[in-house]
Amino acid sequence: MADTIERNETDRLIASDKVEGTTVYNPQDERLGTIRNVMIDKRSGKSEYAVLEFGGLFGLGSDHYPIPWEMLTYDTDKGGYVVNLTKDQVEGAPRYRGEEAPDYNHAYGRTVYEYYGLGYPML
Template structure:
């Protein structure tokens, strides 16, 4: 579901973010946001989980991307990341039935991959 509101509110419900398309800076659609991972202590969104690949949701991989990499682009009704499909090919990922624990070690793996 794309976010199309013209509201100036600075907060948004997670159900409006989930399903939003994600594009690279060239305008190619990479996938859509499947989930948000929220830090239990701070309440801040740490990762957007990008759903990419597969067919009709079958065989789809999920790629956690640091939230601060995503920028919302109203002209595309979606988020833009400075990544291309080749970068995602080597990125940390998992299937829907094998969600990892987002512990310090896994978070460090994601952050290191993206240079954070």
């Protein structure tokens, strides 16, 4: 069938492997980085964070910035996500090097959500 949708993407769902590597922009169309991975709550199944890879060169020396998933909006015209943040706000956000991933526990989650002015969800 010519109109068959790929198995890893539907009109409202997308597979995680297609999200990884997607570009993230701010409203001023500045490229902030790419989504390194998505952190999903094991119990609820809801996406909690998009981990933004930012800085470095070709992924080397880059930092990882967890951004609450609810802050992202997919823009079909851009083919990427938009988040209402400046580069300075991202640079000041909680982050880690890839090999130094934090425990994504409640204390860390509160730190991330509070930085962005959001209440930490009780999952």
